Amino acid sequence: MQGKNPHSKRSLKAPLFVYEKRLERMEDLLAELHEFSDQGSIIVVEGKRDVVALKKLGIRGDFRLATHHSLINFSEDLSKTGKKVVILTDWDRWGNILASKLTENLQSLGSNPDTRIRDLIISLVQKEIKDVESLPAYVRKLREISLGKNVTDRF
DSSP: OTTSOSSOGGGOSSOHHHHHHHHHHHHHHHHHHHHHHHTTOEEEESSHHHHHHHHHTTOOSEEEEGGGSOHHHHHHHHHHHOSOEEEOOOSSHHHHHHHHHHHHHHHHTTOOOBOHHHHHHHHHHTTSOOSGGGHHHHHHHHHHHHHTSOOOSOO
């Protein structure tokens, strides 16, 4: 059954316009994240696979891995840079704890990290995916559904 859309209108869990709106909102969030990285912001993720996923989505920049350091030292190092920090940890239990502790540490050091993009992605993907690593496949799926065909793009 080559060439058929694996996401036919009958198999969708919601009306088509819902997926189109999600795609539009996700594209806006990715554009905003791209702007942050262009402005020299630090994007905090959990692991190397998250960095690879964001690069697949066209995000370049200063990525820092939160899981390879003591959180206190890591937070202090981030704060000392004077750069804007965007926290983009996964939204599973550990990712939520990590985001909360990083935010708390950075705020106590006088920094105000951005968690808004993470929060908006969480509300957008709901329970369909649970991590940054899955974002490229999720965006591809939204594009396939919204455009009504298999999408062969950069990821």
